[in-house]
Every structure is written in C-alpha cells, then in structure tokens.
Amino acid sequence: MEQSNKKGLITALSCYIIWGLLPLYWALLNNISPYNILAQRIIWSGICMAIVVFGMHFKQFKKDFQLLKEQRSQLVLLLVASVIISINWFTYIWAIANNQVMNTSLGYYINPLLNVVLGVILFKEFLSTPKKLSVLIATIGIALLTYQLGSLPIVSLILAVSFGLYGVVKKKLLISPFTSIAFEAWLLTPLALLYTTMVDNTVWSYFGTDWYTTLLLIACGLTTSVPLVLFSYGAQLLPLNLLGFLQYVSPTIALLLAILYFGESFDTPQIIAFGCIWIALAIYTMSNQLTRTK
Numbered sequence: 001m002e003q004s005n006k007k008g009l010i011t012a013l014s015c016y017i018i019w020g021l022l023p024l025y026w027a028l029l030n031n032i033s034p035y036n037i038l039a040q041r042i043i044w045s046g047i048c049m050a051i052v053v054f055g056m057h058f059k060q061f062k063k064d065f066q067l068l069k070e071q072r073s074q075l076v077l078l079l080v081a082s083v084i085i086s087i088n089w090f091t092y093i094w095a096i097a098n099n100q101v102m103n104t105s106l107g108y109y110i111n112p113l114l115n116v117v118l119g120v121i122l123f124k125e126f127l128s129t130p131k132k133l134s135v136l137i138a139t140i141g142i143a144l145l146t147y148q149l150g151s152l153p154i155v156s157l158i159l160a161v162s163f164g165l166y167g168v169v170k171k172k173l174l175i176s177p178f179t180s181i182a183f184e185a186w187l188l189t190p191l192a193l194l195y196t197t198m199v200d201n202t203v204w205s206y207f208g209t210d211w212y213t214t215l216l217l218i219a220c221g222l223t224t225s226v227p228l229v230l231f232s233y234g235a236q237l238l239p240l241n242l243l244g245f246l247q248y249v250s251p252t253i254a255l256l257l258a259i260l261y262f263g264e265s266f267d268t269p270q271i272i273a274f275g276c277i278w279i280a281l282a283i284y285t286m287s288n289q290l291t292r293t294k
Contacts, residue, residue, distance in 0.1 A: 005237060012234025012246050015227045020253025022223060023104070023262070026096040028216055034094040036203040037220065039192035041089060044221030046189045049182035052225055057178045064175035068183075074174060075183075081169040082184035088162040095155045101258035102270065107159030108251040109277045113138045113284060114164045122168055130287035134280040141276025148269035181228055245285065 029037055053061045068074050095104050113135055119125035127135075146152050173180055196203055206213040235243060255274070258264040 008234045008237025010234075011230045012238055012243060013249065015230035015234060016246050016249035017253065018223070018227045018230070020250040021257075022092075023096050023101045023254055023257050025216075025219075025223060026093050027262075029213070030097055032203060032206075032213070032217075033200070034090060034097055036196060036200060037093050037217075038086065038090045039196045040203060040217045041093075041220040041224065042086065042185055042188045042192040043196075044218055045224040046182070046185035046221070048221035048225035049178070049185055052229065053178050053182045057176065060176050061179050061182075064179040067174060071174070077169055077173055078180065078183045079187055081166060081173070081180065082187045084162050084166045084169060085184060086188055088159060088166060091155060091158045091162065095159075099262060099264060100155050101254055101262050102264045102266070103153055103155040104159060105251040105254035105258060106153060106273065106277065107156035108163070108254070109248070109274070109281065110138060110142070110156060110160040111163050112247065113277075113280055114160045115167060116284070118164050118168055128287060130283050134284040134287070137276050137283070138280040141273045141280070144276070145269050145273035148272070153273075177228065177232055181224065185224075248281065 026037070068078075092104055095101065116125075116127065116131050116135060120127050142153065142157075170177075170180065175183075203217070206217065208214070234246075238246075259266050
C-alpha cells in the first residue's frame with residue numbers, strides 16, 4: 001500500500017473508531033442531563049473549532065468568510081445545518097443515557113441506505129435495481145422490528161434521517177468542512193450559553209469543584225473536532241470505495257458495546273432487523289463496487 005494510502009487508512013480508521021467508542025464517553029456523563037451535555041458540546045466545539053480554523057486553516061477561513069458575506073443564503077444553510085446536527089447530537093446523547101446504544105448502531109447502519117432514497121427524492125439521482133433491492137430489504141427489516149416490538153425504532157430513524165438531511169445541506173454549502181463545523185457551533189453557542197445560565201445553570205457548578213467532570217465536559221469539544229480533522233485528512237488520501245466501507249466500523253463497534261458492555265438484549269427481533277440491514281448494505285456496497293469498476 002502506498003504511504004499516502006497508509007496515512008489515510010490510519011487517520012480515517014482512527015476517526016471511525018473514535019465515533020464508535022463515543023457511547024463509552026457519553027456514559028461517563030450520565031449524571032448530567034442530555035440538554036446540558038448538548039449545550040456543553042456546542043460551546044466547547046465552538047472553541048475547539050476556532051483553534052482549528054484560525055490555527056490551521058486561516059487562509060481558507062478568510063475565503064469562506066468573504067463568500068458568506070457575499071452569499072447570505074449560505075448563512076441560512078449553515079443555520080439549518082446547525083439545527084439538524086444539534087438534533088442528531090441530542091438524540092445520540094439521550095440514547096446513550098437511556099440504554100439505547102443498539103438503536104444508535106441501527107440508525108447509522110440505516111443511514112447510507114437512507115442517503116440513497118434522499119438522493120432520488122431531492123437530487124433525482126438514478127437508482128439501480130440492486131440499490132432498489134437493498135432499500136426494500138432494509139425497509140422490510142425495520143417493518144419486522146416495528147411489528148415484533150410494537151413500536152417504531154424512533155431513535156434509529158431520527159439519527160438516520162437527521163444525519164442524512166445534514167449531509168444534504170452540507171452538499172449545498174460552498175465553504176470548507178472546517179469552516180462549516182465552526183460556524184454551526186458558533187451560531188448555536190448563544191443559545192447554549194443562554195440555556196446553561198438562564199434555564200439550568202447546574203452544570204457550571206462542576207467547574208472548579210469536580211475536575212474529573214469538568215475535564216469530561218471540556219473534552220466534549222474534542223469529540224467533534226478531533227474526528228473531523230482525522231476524517232478530512234483520511235478522505236483526501238483514500239479512495240471513496242474504501243472510505244465508504246470504513247463507515248461501517250462505527251456502528252459495528254457501537255453494536256458490540258451495546259451487547260458486551262451495556263448488556264442490551266440482542267434477541268430475535270434485533271437479529272432479524274440487523275440481518276436485513278447487513279444484507280441490504282452488502283448488496284448496496286457490491287453495487288457501488290461494480291459501478292466504479294465499469
């Protein structure tokens with residue numbers, strides 16, 4: 001393997017491993033409400049991304065800032081993206097706090113297939129027969145899970161839909177991913193500060209009195225910025241087919257954690273649902289591979 005590909009593989013794989021292990025991190029903050037954790041993640045993400053864009057990508061940031069001044073519609077898109085990703089973040093954090101790690105895994109397994117559907121609906125993309133089959137099998141898996149459990153896997157669907165829509169909005173943005181993530185955090189930071197000062201200020205009581213929790217809260221920003229930097233470098237160095245395959249590392253780690261660490265049940269309904277999703281993803285991945293080799 002070429003040196004650049006090795007570096008790309010290490011950075012991209014590191015990113016997906018971090019994302020996969022995040023349930024362990026959020027579980028350490030179970031004594032704090034998901035609302036406060038979300039607010040802290042927004043605040044510290046904004047600070048971390050300020051360091052990234054001003055320290056590593058300042059020239060690009062200046063270009064992006066000029067573009068945002070000239071095209072105000074891009075600011076609207078940034079605001080929409082920030083709202084969507086905050087919904088995704090909150091749902092994920094809430095799921096960990098409520099012992100639904102397996103549902104987060106299912107959501108991120110569903111996401112690539114949902115992206116196919118969004119591509120057809122929003123961008124009029126062509127859907128090949130294998131991809132139609134993969135979407136159908138995944139839908140059957142979710143339907144069977146809903147029937148057997150008596151309710152929709154709401155957490156999984158919110159995570160899949162929110163991350164899918166987030167990707168749609170990001171596709172329309174003309175600025176760099178680093179600038180985008182920074183502005184998404186900055187736009188929501190006033191609301192996060194307002195919540196943690198006017199609505200529920202208990203989280204600040206940990207600062208200066210409980211250094212363990214304080215450091216965990218501050219590191220909330222790193223959980224966003226570090227994987228983003230790793231992913232961006234990996235995406236530049238790796239072919240898309242390998243990058244697409246690596247995206248399944250995160251939900252696989254989360255699934256294993258749900259079963260082996262958090263003790264969630266993996267019974268017949270879950271086995272059937274995940275089995276359908278895995279078959280659908282296998283068909284989808286092979287279809288992509290065949291398309292690229294033609």
